[in-house]
Amino acid sequence: MKAMLSIADLERAARKRLPPSIYGYVIGGAEDESSLRANRSGFERWAFVPRPLVDVSKRSQETELFGRRYASPVGISPMGVTSLCRFDGDCAMARAAREVNVPFILSGASTTPLEKVASAYPGMWFQAYVPSKREVIGPLIQRVAAAGIETLVVTVDVPIASVREIEVRNGFSVPLRLSGRLVMGGLSRPRWMVETFARTLVQQGIPHFENFTATRGGPIITATSGDHRAGRAALCWDDMRWVRDQWKGKLVIKGILHPDDACNARNAGADGVIVSNHGGRQLDGAIAPIEALPSIVAAVPDMTVMVDSGFRRGTDVLKALALGARFVFVGRPAMYGLAVAGERGAVHALKLLQKEIDLNLALLGCPDTAGLSKAYLHCSSASGYSS
Amino acid sequence: MKAMLSIADLERAARKRLPPSIYGYVIGGAEDESSLRANRSGFERWAFVPRPLVDVSKRSQETELFGRRYASPVGISPMGVTSLCRFDGDCAMARAAREVNVPFILSGASTTPLEKVASAYPGMWFQAYVPSKREVIGPLIQRVAAAGIETLVVTVDVPIASVREIEVRNGFSVPLRLSGRLVMGGLSRPRWMVETFARTLVQQGIPHFENFTATRGGPIITATSGDHRAGRAALCWDDMRWVRDQWKGKLVIKGILHPDDACNARNAGADGVIVSNHGGRQLDGAIAPIEALPSIVAAVPDMTVMVDSGFRRGTDVLKALALGARFVFVGRPAMYGLAVAGERGAVHALKLLQKEIDLNLALLGCPDTAGLSKAYLHCSSASGYSS
Amino acid sequence: MKAMLSIADLERAARKRLPPSIYGYVIGGAEDESSLRANRSGFERWAFVPRPLVDVSKRSQETELFGRRYASPVGISPMGVTSLCRFDGDCAMARAAREVNVPFILSGASTTPLEKVASAYPGMWFQAYVPSKREVIGPLIQRVAAAGIETLVVTVDVPIASVREIEVRNGFSVPLRLSGRLVMGGLSRPRWMVETFARTLVQQGIPHFENFTATRGGPIITATSGDHRAGRAALCWDDMRWVRDQWKGKLVIKGILHPDDACNARNAGADGVIVSNHGGRQLDGAIAPIEALPSIVAAVPDMTVMVDSGFRRGTDVLKALALGARFVFVGRPAMYGLAVAGERGAVHALKLLQKEIDLNLALLGCPDTAGLSKAYLHCSSASGYSS
Amino acid sequence: MKAMLSIADLERAARKRLPPSIYGYVIGGAEDESSLRANRSGFERWAFVPRPLVDVSKRSQETELFGRRYASPVGISPMGVTSLCRFDGDCAMARAAREVNVPFILSGASTTPLEKVASAYPGMWFQAYVPSKREVIGPLIQRVAAAGIETLVVTVDVPIASVREIEVRNGFSVPLRLSGRLVMGGLSRPRWMVETFARTLVQQGIPHFENFTATRGGPIITATSGDHRAGRAALCWDDMRWVRDQWKGKLVIKGILHPDDACNARNAGADGVIVSNHGGRQLDGAIAPIEALPSIVAAVPDMTVMVDSGFRRGTDVLKALALGARFVFVGRPAMYGLAVAGERGAVHALKLLQKEIDLNLALLGCPDTAGLSKAYLHCSSASGYSS
Ligand SMILES: Cc1cc2nc3c(=O)[nH]c(=O)nc-3n(C[C@H](O)[C@H](O)[C@H](O)COP(=O)(O)O)c2cc1C
Ligand SMILES: Cc1cc2nc3c(=O)[nH]c(=O)nc-3n(C[C@H](O)[C@H](O)[C@H](O)COP(=O)(O)O)c2cc1C
Ligand SMILES: Cc1cc2nc3c(=O)[nH]c(=O)nc-3n(C[C@H](O)[C@H](O)[C@H](O)COP(=O)(O)O)c2cc1C
């Protein structure tokens, strides 16, 4: 772990650890992956203007969010089927987030009953994929509330399944269908076969989608195909208002990119939004969240605006906060950590980012993330592109 | 076919199937190929701003054009000598378009009598290359009308032959002269030699240009050279007005890039224009149609403005429609499909694009192509370049 | 020759023909070669907006310049020591220009007496490198006038020698000092050794700079070093006014990049200027002429503004003319031709450009270069970079 | 030395001379090295507009700074632990600067007592790294004054240590801890082992940080780790005002990037600022000094504004002076020279830059650096990037 100096190091290590098809599933973006690239290049537009000779001996990145204080402004985005990357992935991720005291959002496409994960990290958030069927949403909301969860995230940018060609080529799909290619890929990573795949089958059986609805869903490994996303395409703002009525906790809408939709979310009674293009995995060509952020913040100045997609460095986080985000989430960085070393790896990923934030706050001359603002940024014309 | 997930896949497959000189003819652009590249990079300037929580369970890309309803807003651009890519290429292309119910424009440089192709797809359009000689145009128009064709496209961006150096280097020319290089290239693709070349010679004899004028033209394989484009350089707006008088059907001018010429076309009585730089095959350095489009749409808001050149993805189509185009055409994508698997391949190419349009309409939150507008786009500064 | 389809082809062929040190001398730019690259990339900023349906059956690129009609708007820039590239280079170049009827500017750093070259092409121009010593300039002007030359070009962007590291590394210098490296390089190109080097020594002896002053200069091959540029650094506008008084013919100042200097040139009585950064061989980082051109044309609308540096295609020429240049010159393209096939090669280079101009005038829909204007250009945001 | 035609040549040579870990320490930047790249690419935004026909036979780059006349406007930035690059590095550097008569700033992280270095170059400047402890600063200031030093530079952009991953990977740290990797690297450069490492140990013993405080600091080679930067994070403008009161000589603040901080520096009584991002070694993503420069010059027009970071060519220096800088400093270029050939190498680096400045002043048509202004620059759209 000590040799993993950056998220990029973890990414390289994950590549060696995971079967190609699973690694491809994690890393891939939609179609030509232009949003995936834009998510990274969007950060380069902004340069820092550091302010020295400010006392930065005490620095703080502690951030309050929905009435709770977190150790840092970077939490874990919801990601499906983490159990393919690591034995007991969902709980491991939850424990990691709990250990470093940041939010963890359990994906609706997860394979561990949310109640079990919530007992590992009672403060965790839950992300639901909901169809436009109130008879389905209602019981799910009750189940989530019964589990003691206080923050519900509804992801709205997956009305239907996008196509990630890298997955199709690798024979990967959710649910997973067993193909020769997939099996061969697994055999090339014997450690993963033993530690993750075999151990899961032996100790837990074939994982099922446990949290799409109020009741257990189908298995993630199957010989036939099917779309667990059915019904989601009809979901609309009316449904969100109904969800708002049913759900007593905090409500967050994930997948907002237009200022008008941030207003819609506020008007629908949401407590916050996550500006996200789903890590470049849905609509290819969708604007990078870091580019969409400023006008959204301007549109709903009083709302809790969070953001994810493409964050790999503490400095990326600082730029988003300076542009008005209240909180940042990361997906793949935590997944890389998880794949490499389970809970310990995910903790390492989060701590790397925290360390980078801490360090760069000092170098920026802004001792507290709360003090960040656009005044620390310069819209740059010099191009120092990340290689 | 199922392994062909994108137009790029078809392109790669076509490369393996066609003799290098023919592949070079299809793929190539003029001189330094800067327009060819700009046709692609022009799309990157625009990012999507998706709008979730809109009911997208029913989506429609059906589009009315000149009083007919098509299954999608993507038709097939006219391309010459398709018979070099596949046995009976013209009819195969026509049948493919008919099968998926989109417009097909038979090229004036085609080698199957237009009457025969029109009987394969009665609704097809015909594209004429016309010289400034009314005694030549007149009979051609009568022939086209007699064949029952309702839409006539006049291509105006080939006043003379451009130079595609890749073709010259490969010993390729239209008409085709037999050279050692050409023959060697053919031998390296035995399947093409048998299925396309030999079969054509045996079953149909040496192909001739059948549709340049009212009567049959010269053979496409010859030992001497000659320019079938003679006389075209003098063609001017006056001629177009005369054509308008003669032709009772719909009249479309293909190869417009300046807003003033869109106005000229409207004033000359044309029913529509195709904004096109001929796929980067004519004037190298000519503006990319996607870049020229907005000001043209603004200049002739009531006209049917169509566009081609560089479209490879459903998202490219969505961008053009959002910028005001009524319809999109593709050239090479259909040709790749044809080269790989004949009619079935061309159908596959068109269906791929339809599938991508359908999927991405959902992800964009715009259930109907008719609802697309500039509001879904953001002029982007982040660069997520297609690799 | 027929296989040489573009200037780029000639460049590749020249590389194979010339000893590396000489090729390096021709192709190289100053320091980091940023101006050299900018000279090319500057063209990409402009896209063409072609205008079809204009009668382009008769096209003309004939251009009047200083009262003489030339076959095309592209002449040959002055280049020193062409005799290193080809036997009797200066006369071969002159004959080539005469053959295609375009201006040829004999370099002041040439090794054939200007009288001899002028008898090969009586209409040729002469370019002088002058020191700020009137006792040197006066007699030179008289000599030039006595030779019947009507146009005098004074190059002003070489006040002192720039450093082209590629030359230093190759052991190349002017005058040429014999080094082991140089000799080895020559041996690797035996054809050049025989046809150019040996033939020159045998038939003409060691070449001398013949035209720096009114009398013969030093030999170009020497065992010692020295700077023939001495005294040039003091040259100033006062001297130019004095030159103007002495010289009765047309006076052109080469190496202007600032609008104010174009005004200065006009006020000093010059008949024309050549906007040039010396092909990127002098001040590295100097603005590309194609970028400097518009503001210069705007500053001296009534003056004959010519341009060189980086022109490799007919379309480059069209862009410059559209931006207001009256005439274009090329250096290296002619030199590549000369190196590859002597007079015939230089003719080929010029004809390639003429052919491209002719072809692209047709495709642009502008039958006469005189009709070109900014209306045919669009300042482009799509990037279709020359590879 | 004569084969070293540019700073880039020296860099390549240094790479061959130094153990990888030390070379990595010198060349590296923080995190993704985006500021390191931006430091170079920032220069490309500006093109020169040269002005010929100005008498440039006598050129001057002599520059007065704080009442002293220097031979050129390029001095040596402070760099720590030069003794790792060359035996007796600090004194060698000082002597080099003295020889060519430019300022040399001895780093506070140096390993030769400042008194000794000052006796090698009495006019040298001293750069202090100061903690916010007046009991530490006071005696240091007295010591510096007692050594007869007249200019004190306080570096303010290292409140804490940044992370340069290249160093961590190489097992490099300051103080240096002996690791297998480090030793192996040293063995691969036997010449360095003998001439630098062994010679230092034998003749001078293990180097210690001599100038962090008024008394000797710890050794630079140690088996344990520790941070000599402790206490610096609390340093603030109040401390600077106190320093100003204590220090009678010239006071320069190094590491300013915001116009407001330039004002703060002036208000705190500083005599000058060095606009710097520490060569891209501290906050990654910090704006390039060449980009920050213009607004800083505008903010404090009467102050002595100096600049460093990324200067590698004489033309870079000319651009900075034209944008309003009074003086330029270089770090790595001098270090490369030092590593390659000690004092002689550092002299060579400085002379290379002086020669380039001299040459390019002539080519620019501005005989005196004092005459440089923005009028010689053009904000360029053509991209001629350094390869
Ligand atoms: C492997 C993977 C699975 C994901 N699954 C979900 C999911 O189930 N629900 C969801 O809302 N987002 C999902 N996302 C998107 C993430 O929540 C998040 O928006 C995205 O990963 C952020 O981009 P980043 O990976 O660049 O940090 C997934 C992302 C990845 C990489
Ligand atoms: C092989 C080939 C042949 C073509 N022949 C014709 C033609 O005969 N008539 C015509 O109007 N356009 C012709 N075109 C241009 C196409 O109609 C269309 O404008 C272009 O292919 C669109 O660009 P795309 O290939 O990037 O989709 C041809 C294009 C190709 C690639
Ligand atoms: C090998 C070589 C020698 C040159 N010698 C001279 C010269 O003697 N006098 C002069 O005014 N320009 C000289 N130039 C500059 C050219 O006149 C012209 O400005 C430049 O080559 C134009 O750029 P291009 O080569 O990209 O066309 C020389 C250029 C080259 C390549």
Ligand SMILES: Cc1cc2nc3c(=O)[nH]c(=O)nc-3n(C[C@H](O)[C@H](O)[C@H](O)COP(=O)(O)O)c2cc1C
């Ligand atoms: C190896 C190295 C050590 C450095 N040590 C110091 C230092 O001790 N104090 C300081 O103020 N700056 C230090 N710097 C920064 C330099 O003073 C200077 O700001 C930087 O090198 C300028 O960028 P350049 O190297 O691109 O010219 C160091 C830089 C390098 C490369």
